[in-house]
Amino acid sequence: MGVAKIIVAIGAVVFLGITAWSFSTGVPVDWAAFTADPWVALAMADLYLGFVLLAVMIALLERSPVRAALWIIPLFFVGNLVAAVYLLLNLNRIGPALKRAREGV
Numbered sequence: 001m002g003v004a005k006i007i008v009a010i011g012a013v014v015f016l017g018i019t020a021w022s023f024s025t026g027v028p029v030d031w032a033a034f035t036a037d038p039w040v041a042l043a044m045a046d047l048y049l050g051f052v053l054l055a056v057m058i059a060l061l062e063r064s065p066v067r068a069a070l071w072i073i074p075l076f077f078v079g080n081l082v083a084a085v086y087l088l089l090n091l092n093r094i095g096p097a098l099k100r101a102r103e104g105v
Helices: 001-024 032-036 040-059 065-078 078-102
Strands: none
Touching: 001 078, 040 065, 040 078, 065 078
């Protein structure tokens, strides 16, 4: 799990840096890009499908619905930074569960 945590942590730090740089340049939102270029709409649909899939995983892994909601709701607003933090905090629990599932236990 050590290597996985390092990779996720590096990804989160890089993402946080790019986010800070983006906000420092201003926050222009060109909604016309969604209708002008179908690839932009596809990329957003892909992004949010990933959020939904991770939200399902979080809902299945968390024992408390309230705790699950506290992770899932920010996921759709903050994005993959929340996913990275969740994975960093829970890889020790997720890894063995996935291994047991793979082995059919």
